[in-house]
Amino acid sequence: xxxxxxxxxxxxxxxxxxxxxxxxxxxxxxxxxxxxxxxxxxxxxxxxxxxxxxxxxxxxxxxxxxxxxxxxxxxxxxxxxxxxxxxxxxxxxxxxxxxxxxxxxxxxxxxxxxxxxxxxxxxxxxxxxxxxxxxxxxxxxxxxxxxxxxxxxxxxxxxxxxxxxxxxxxxxxxxxxxxxxxxxxxxxxx
Amino acid sequence: xxxxxxxxxxxxxxxxxxxxxxxxxxxxxxxxxxxxxxxxxxxxxxxxxxxxxxxxxxxxxxxxxxxxxxxxxxxxxxxxxxxxxxxxxxxxxxxxxxxxxxxxxxxxxxxxxxxxxxxxxxxxxxxxxxxxxxxxxxxxxxxxxxxxxxxxxxxxxxxxxxxxxxxxxxxxxxxxxxxxxxxxxxxxxxxxxxxxxxxxxxxxxxxxxxxxxxxxx
Numbered sequence: 477x478x479x480x481x482x483x484x485x486x487x488x489x490x491x492x493x494x495x496x497x498x499x500x501x502x503x504x505x506x507x508x509x510x511x512x513x514x515x516x517x518x519x520x521x522x523x524x525x526x527x528x529x530x531x532x533x534x535x536x537x538x539x540x541x542x543x544x545x546x547x548x549x550x551x552x553x554x555x556x557x558x559x560x561x562x563x564x565x566x567x568x569x570x571x572x573x574x575x576x577x578x579x580x581x582x583x584x585x586x587x588x589x590x591x592x593x594x595x596x597x598x599x600x601x602x603x604x605x606x607x608x609x610x611x612x613x614x615x616x617x618x619x620x621x622x623x624x625x626x627x628x629x630x631x632x633x634x635x636x637x638x639x640x641x642x643x644x645x646x647x648x649x650x651x652x653x654x655x656x657x658x659x660x661x662x663x664x665x666x
Numbered sequence: 667x668x669x670x671x672x673x674x675x676x677x678x679x680x681x682x683x684x685x686x687x688x689x690x691x692x693x694x695x696x697x698x699x700x701x702x703x704x705x706x707x708x709x710x711x712x713x714x715x716x717x718x719x720x721x722x723x724x725x726x727x728x729x730x731x732x733x734x735x736x737x738x739x740x741x742x743x744x745x746x747x748x749x750x751x752x753x754x755x756x757x758x759x760x761x762x763x764x765x766x767x768x769x770x771x772x773x774x775x776x777x778x779x780x781x782x783x784x785x786x787x788x789x790x791x792x793x794x795x796x797x798x799x800x801x802x803x804x805x806x807x808x809x810x811x812x813x814x815x816x817x818x819x820x821x822x823x824x825x826x827x828x829x830x831x832x833x834x835x836x837x838x839x840x841x842x843x844x845x846x847x848x849x850x851x852x853x854x855x856x857x858x859x860x861x862x863x864x865x866x867x868x869x870x871x872x873x874x875x876x877x878x879x880x881x882x883x
Contacts, residue, residue, distance in 0.1 A: 588776070648862070653856070656853075
């Protein structure tokens with residue numbers, strides 16, 4: 477039960493993009509087309525879960541026994557950078573079309589705050605292994621959900637008569653505000 | 667004399683022409699998250715300034731020793747080291763500020779602003795210009811962050827509260843807007859709205875007719 481509320485809380489209530497503000501660069505950057513947004517989301521989910529698992533194991537089995545847990549950030553960021561390199565090579569070899577579409581944003585997953593943010597949250601909140609995995613998966617699903625809705629609306633808003641200076645990024649932020657408002661509705665559930 | 671003019675240009679680039687937030691849209695996550703209170707915004711600005719200054723100096727010093735292929739991981743390690751130092755210092759001396767900035771202090775590591783400056787400026791320039799660049803860029807970042815949080819705090823709470831980060835019992839509160847209060851601005855949705863408006867104002871400012879340009883300058 478605790479796991480379910482942790483999971484749904486991560487997807488809807490404290491959504492990674494709309495209420496924790498992690499990963500805003502990619503949120504605005506790759507959401508102009510639905511296809512790219514979904515591809516990016518799956519790349520993020522993949523790296524997020526892998527990174528959470530690996531950093532959790534390293535923190536609990538290596539850093540704590542050695543008494544050097546103050547190095548957690550440096551270790552986490554190195555793990556994430558390595559994983560991203562791996563995902564990039566994998567996509568380049570097996571799904572080159574997606575690799576081309578994601579372009580510059582794939583290396584940027586390294587500096588996507590969501591990944592390091594979740595790894596750090598797992599450590600700070602002292603999650604058990606299962607909790608850490610559930611939390612990472614649900615944060616990723618929340619990311620996918622919001623990216624999907626957001627990019628669908630953005631495709632429509634391209635053709636809408638937006639005031640001159642609000643075209644592009646400004647209206648995207650106003651849109652994100654409306655979506656955040658809608659997600660408040662979930663606040664009372666858990 | 668010529669050097670001085672150049673330094674002035676670097677600062678101007680950081681604050682205006684290449685403002686990290688308004689022009690390059692870097693570092694938006696901390697901007698949205700810590701801008702609910704001016705206190706937090708000032709603390710965040712100083713933390714970013716300290717990390718950027720130290721990392722720019724270090725990277726500029728080691729720029730000739732670093733092999734080109736693995737420069738990015740090395741830069742990240744340098745930055746992560748300084749962020750860990752700053753975080754420990756803040757935990758020890760300003761625990762309340764550390765508490766309210768929360769996860770966004772460790773996340774300075776992945777703030778694109780810092781890695782971006784390391785890659786674009788410090789790895790190609792001498793130490794002194796890198797220091798000036800760090801000052802200019804963090805000024806640009808800090809000013810926008812503080813102005814943004816001023817707007818949000820005043821609209822959402824009607825008041826402005828400043829407290830001494832080293833001893834939070836010392837603080838004072840100003841009541842500015844007794845009639846108007848939109849608490850939405852203190853929350854996530856309000857942050858997005860305010861940021862959208864800010865970007866629209868920037869767009870309007872950049873696309874303003876040429877005639878006005880002279881008057882503004």
